Amino acid sequence: MKFSVTVTLKENVLDPQGKVVQNTLQSLGMDNLKSIRQGKYFEIELNDNDPQKAEKKVDDMCKKLLANLIIEDYKVNKI
Amino acid sequence: MKFSVTVTLKENVLDPQGKVVQNTLQSLGMDNLKSIRQGKYFEIELNDNDPQKAEKKVDDMCKKLLANLIIEDYKVNKI
Amino acid sequence: MNSSVIVFPGSNCDRDIAVALEKMQFKNQMVWHKETKLPKSDLIVIPGGFSYGDYLRSGAIAGKSLIINEVIKSANDGCLVLGICNGFQILTETGLLKGVLLRNKKLKFINEDVNIKVINNDTKFSNKYKKNQVLKINIAHNEGNYFTNSDHLKELNNENLIAFKYCNESGDINQSSNPNGSLENIAGIFNSKKNILGMMPHPERMVDNLISNTDGVNLFSSLLN
Amino acid sequence: MKITNQVVEKHGLKIEEYSSIKKLLKREPNLLELGIFSAMWNEHCSYKSSRKHLKNLPTKGKQVIQGPGENAGVVDIGDNDAIVFKIESHNHPSYIEPYQGAATGVGGILRDVFTMGARPIALLNSIHFGSPNHFKTKSLLNGVVSGIGGYGNCIGIPTVAGETKFNSTYNENILVNAMAVGHAKKDKIFYSKAKGLNKSVVYVGSKTGRDGIHGASMASAEFDENSEEKKPTVQVGDPFTEKLLMEACLELMKDNSIISIQDMGAAGLTSSSVEMASKGELGIEIHLDKVPCREENMTPYEMMLSESQERMLIILEDGKEKHAREIFKKWDLDFVVIGKTTDSNKLVLKYNNIIKGEIPISALASKAPIYDRKWVRKKLTKSKVDLKKLKKIKIEEALVKILSSANHSNKRWITSQYDQMVMCDTAQKSGSDAAIIRIHGKEKAIAVSVDSSANYCKAHPISGGKQIVCENWRNLISVGAKPIAITNCLNFGNPENPEVMGEFAECLIGIKESCEFLNYPVVSGNVSFYNGTNRKNISPTPVIGGIGLITKFKKPINHQFKKNNSTILLIGKTFGHLEQSSFLEEIYSISDGQPPEINLVNEKNNGESILEIIKNNLVSSVHDVSSGGLIVTLAEMSMGSNYGAKIIKPKKLTNLFNYFFGEDQSRYILEIEKGNLEKVEKILKNNNIFYENIGSTQKDYFEIQGELKININALYKINNQWYNNY
Numbered sequence A, B: 001m002k003f004s005v006t007v008t009l010k011e012n013v014l015d016p017q018g019k020v021v022q023n024t025l026q027s028l029g030m031d032n033l034k035s036i037r038q039g040k041y042f043e044i045e046l047n048d049n050d051p052q053k054a055e056k057k058v059d060d061m062c063k064k065l066l067a068n069l070i071i072e073d074y075k076v077n078k079i
Numbered sequence C: 001m002n003s004s005v006i007v008f009p010g011s012n013c014d015r016d017i018a019v020a021l022e023k024m025q026f027k028n029q030m031v032w033h034k035e036t037k038l039p040k041s042d043l044i045v046i047p048g049g050f051s052y053g054d055y056l057r058s059g060a061i062a063g064k065s066l067i068i069n070e071v072i073k074s075a076n077d078g079c080l081v082l083g084i085c086n087g088f089q090i091l092t093e094t095g096l097l098k099g100v101l102l103r104n105k106k107l108k109f110i111n112e113d114v115n116i117k118v119i120n121n122d123t124k125f126s127n128k129y130k131k132n133q134v135l136k137i138n139i140a141h142n143e144g145n146y147f148t149n150s151d152h153l154k155e156l157n158n159e160n161l162i163a164f165k166y167c168n169e170s171g172d173i174n175q176s177s178n179p180n181g182s183l184e185n186i187a188g189i190f191n192s193k194k195n196i197l198g199m200m201p202h203p204e205r206m207v208d209n210l211i212s213n214t215d216g217v218n219l220f221s222s223l224l225n
Numbered sequence D: 001m002k003i004t005n006q007v008v009e010k011h012g013l014k015i016e017e018y019s020s021i022k023k024l025l026k027r028e029p030n031l032l033e034l035g036i037f038s039a040m041w042n043e044h045c046s047y048k049s050s051r052k053h054l055k056n057l058p059t060k061g062k063q064v065i066q067g068p069g070e071n072a073g074v075v076d077i078g079d080n081d082a083i084v085f086k087i088e089s090h091n092h093p094s095y096i097e098p099y100q101g102a103a104t105g106v107g108g109i110l111r112d113v114f115t116m117g118a119r120p121i122a123l124l125n126s127i128h129f130g131s132p133n134h135f136k137t138k139s140l141l142n143g144v145v146s147g148i149g150g151y152g153n154c155i156g157i158p159t160v161a162g163e164t165k166f167n168s169t170y171n172e173n174i175l176v177n178a179m180a181v182g183h184a185k186k187d188k189i190f191y192s193k194a195k196g197l198n199k200s201v202v203y204v205g206s207k208t209g210r211d212g213i214h215g216a217s218m219a220s221a222e223f224d225e226n227s228e229e230k231k232p233t234v235q236v237g238d239p240f241t242e243k244l245l246m247e248a249c250l251e252l253m254k255d256n257s258i259i260s261i262q263d264m265g266a267a268g269l270t271s272s273s274v275e276m277a278s279k280g281e282l283g284i285e286i287h288l289d290k291v292p293c294r295e296e297n298m299t300p301y302e303m304m305l306s307e308s309q310e311r312m313l314i315i316l317e318d319g320k321e322k323h324a325r326e327i328f329k330k331w332d333l334d335f336v337v338i339g340k341t342t343d344s345n346k347l348v349l350k351y352n353n354i355i356k357g358e359i360p361i362s363a364l365a366s367k368a369p370i371y372d373r374k375w376v377r378k379k380l381t382k383s384k385v386d387l388k389k390l391k392k393i394k395i396e397e398a399l400v401k402i403l404s405s406a407n408h409s410n411k412r413w414i415t416s417q418y419d420q421m422v423m424c425d426t427a428q429k430s431g432s433d434a435a436i437i438r439i440h441g442k443e444k445a446i447a448v449s450v451d452s453s454a455n456y457c458k459a460h461p462i463s464g465g466k467q468i469v470c471e472n473w474r475n476l477i478s479v480g481a482k483p484i485a486i487t488n489c490l491n492f493g494n495p496e497n498p499e500v501m502g503e504f505a506e507c508l509i510g511i512k513e514s515c516e517f518l519n520y521p522v523v524s525g526n527v528s529f530y531n532g533t534n535r536k537n538i539s540p541t542p543v544i545g546g547i548g549l550i551t552k553f554k555k556p557i558n559h560q561f562k563k564n565n566s567t568i569l570l571i572g573k574t575f576g577h578l579e580q581s582s583f584l585e586e587i588y589s590i591s592d593g594q595p596p597e598i599n600l601v602n603e604k605n606n607g608e609s610i611l612e613i614i615k616n617n618l619v620s621s622v623h624d625v626s627s628g629g630l631i632v633t634l635a636e637m638s639m640g641s642n643y644g645a646k647i648i649k650p651k652k653l654t655n656l657f658n659y660f661f662g663e664d665q666s667r668y669i670l671e672i673e674k675g676n677l678e679k680v681e682k683i684l685k686n687n688n689i690f691y692e693n694i695g696s697t698q699k700d701y702f703e704i705q706g707e708l709k710i711n712i713n714a715l716y717k718i719n720n721q722w723y724n725n726y
């Protein structure tokens, strides 16, 4: 069973990386770019059969390690 | 118009980060975890109205900057 | 004074801090991260480096290690804890210190001698410094851009929990003397009980005139005081 | 798979070479065996074009413990301390993927050093990029610098010195050379030579993946339009695992468990196993089913040719397996016995006990082809540059132009991305003529520097070869170190081209001459051929990495002026040689003419006298005069210091530009406090040194009387802007 997880910085947290990427893209001539924010992406494969249980586990992983909830939000998707 | 981009390492390419994260999760007791690979995630907002043109632009950004096509693949999604 | 230096896989300033502590007459022990008990210590140091390669987020994985639970217990019992650089990042990941260290503003690793100002000299860690004294100390990090929420920032200011701020040679604290974009030029903070100090600059690199200067010495002698 | 001519060529082998393989085997090889031959017989591993010339280099000396032929060179620095060092290129991978290419370059050279039992104490690099105007240069520069930093910073070894140059000759083929320096106990050095029968062959480190299959052949092929296809040969570095591997190996090296050890570098498991067996005149048997793999269904072919990083092969003493296994377990690393030494003198590869390949070791090593390639002498240009015919320029304008050029700008933008202080023994960081690293816990220190000068080498390879060794020597002298030995990275074009081969042969003649005269032997090195694209070869770029010793280290000497009103002495004769100078290149884009000559007798005499003056504590600062000439040297001594200089024009001056911008060799500038002047002059006179008193230091201004006067802070700004604006 496979899941994808995206971890993004909360709205009110400065995203230095996104900002630099944005500036670079703009200086490369991408002038219609309004905003870009950068986060992390994980592809997780579990040996489970029960989708609900599995999703719960992935959620656990996010809380315990993958995201720092002080500054980051996360989303889990089954793929 | 908003797009999401995920950038992941090609299959045969070593993912040192994913490896360490996987070991850590396993040692935290997540024993059903089969594999985890780490990538990058971007949320991109454009001032365009034409979805096709916009997607083309995002694709361009990926090729030019966001992904390193030698070791990475990317996917663009409208959100 | 007894000190313990925690060694994680990927720590790389562990020897440096041990040398500095021994030079300052601490009785020091190295503690491997897989151990489950800490030796009796008055000071616990989490050294700089790249624990677990800084993969995922700097400090995140070390923050989940076995030994860290012991560190948290000791810290809650009032033991002195010093986190330098990656050690600071680890302390924020464990929650012993609030806030986070984001990527440097310019997204580049920075190794430089910078000036920092002693903001609070009334603590176990800083009593040998003068208030507002300007030190020259080496920094070396990718994620030193300190960030916290506005409530905590207020608390830091109101309760005098800021240890050091980046400044220029004459002590001015402004954007041009901020190497990494950190909030209010913060270079190091205490917890509310002031028994934990996290700082990005490396005091252990500044204890030998032949190599650099001795501006770090007083941090260690404060602890012995 | 049938082995057709096409398959042979795909493996980078010539049809004639394939015939020799069949003769040596007395049969046709299978694909696995062909792959192994291609890895061992390519230029990178076999040195087939260079060996004949390399043999002539001086490699011996009282100070040499181990010369070329091992993973790294080893020199003696007294009381059981030894320095282990080597330089290596990672040019092609870095052009394709600058971050990972440069990072894995650093990782590879570090393994060469700690394999020998040394704890790495310093990293250096020599990086050459195309013209700043070339569309790729900026991203290559960014990627390479962050890759070098990314790896070195993470593993915790200070990157302390290097050189960075821009020249259109590298537009399609950048150079990334990394050098590592380690410290070992003289009686605890580990070698790759296998010994004893039936000993366990152990695989440790990372798992094997499909990365970099045929990387070594790539490093030995020219680039062309299809280089893109070769992409998957780029590997991703994992400095974290390398740190664990380093600590685990050093821990295991504390006792006598290891018979022999070899890192898996280019051509991975193939070259490491063959090298160990070949040196020990033994056979080796490997059970490929035991190799730890990262991916599923890897074939023997892939396992043998994979260039996954952060792996080692160890031959263990009997009865030490448990002890060794525990150490690697502690560091979370794979540890698997994959084979044993045999008396068959063959490499035998088995999978599930079925023989998949069997090759005599000698066919892969001692019987690999060696070529005496055709080479032609370089003809010197006779054309003389006539200054009078050039557009007039003011001295000040020329100085500013040079100081603000890409090649002469301050490199702080680069060096601040490297952790230079970790390990707390860096007594002098980047920015001076050489870095100084204290030997941990000791009174002594070493100095290190890397240097090259492609322009000189292109113009006249023999003089150029001579010159770089001397320049490197001078840089060590300038910080008070006695130069003891060098490593070299020889970056050249296609050796099948007689002109390139001539550049190679003649540069080596020059290097040899200087090394011999200066007692400065070559103890390790690396050859990188095929640098170029579509028959356009790069300028010959041998890079020299030197080590010097400071026996009693008390305080670092560097080039910055320290005091007001000191006397400034210029050591060595000034003739005003302008051809091949930065002045002509930067101001007029002229690259004709001959490089400056070197007089080795003066070189040695000047250098040794400077050392004597430094040893007697008579000098405040020292700088060698190099690219840009006298004026740039003086400006560099002023910038970033509180003191500038007031220079008096010599009376019998033919031409100001020749005097100030000429690049005559073997010269130094000394800052001498007035009170010490007499003693210094005495030494110089005793040693028959030519010197001139050219002025004195002064506060705040850099001045040539009657010509120019610039505030040194302004000068500093000029020198610092290029990288930040690029």
Ligand SMILES: Nc1ncnc2c1ncn2[C@@H]1O[C@H](COP(=O)(O)OP(=O)(O)O)[C@@H](O)[C@H]1O
Pocket (backbone or CB within 6 Å): D125, D126, D127, D159, D160, D161, D162, D163, D164, D411, D414, D415, D429, D430, D431, D432, D433, D434, D449, D450, D451, D475, D626, D627
């Ligand atoms: N890529 C680099 N990495 C580290 N240090 C560098 C690099 N490039 C240049 N430097 C440092 O900048 C200084 C100036 O370099 P260079 O002009 O080549 O010196 P020199 O002419 O004395 O050899 C030296 O201290 C050198 O070590």
Ligand SMILES: [Mg+2]
Pocket (backbone or CB within 6 Å): D432, D433, D475, D623, D624, D626
């Ligand atoms: Mg120099």
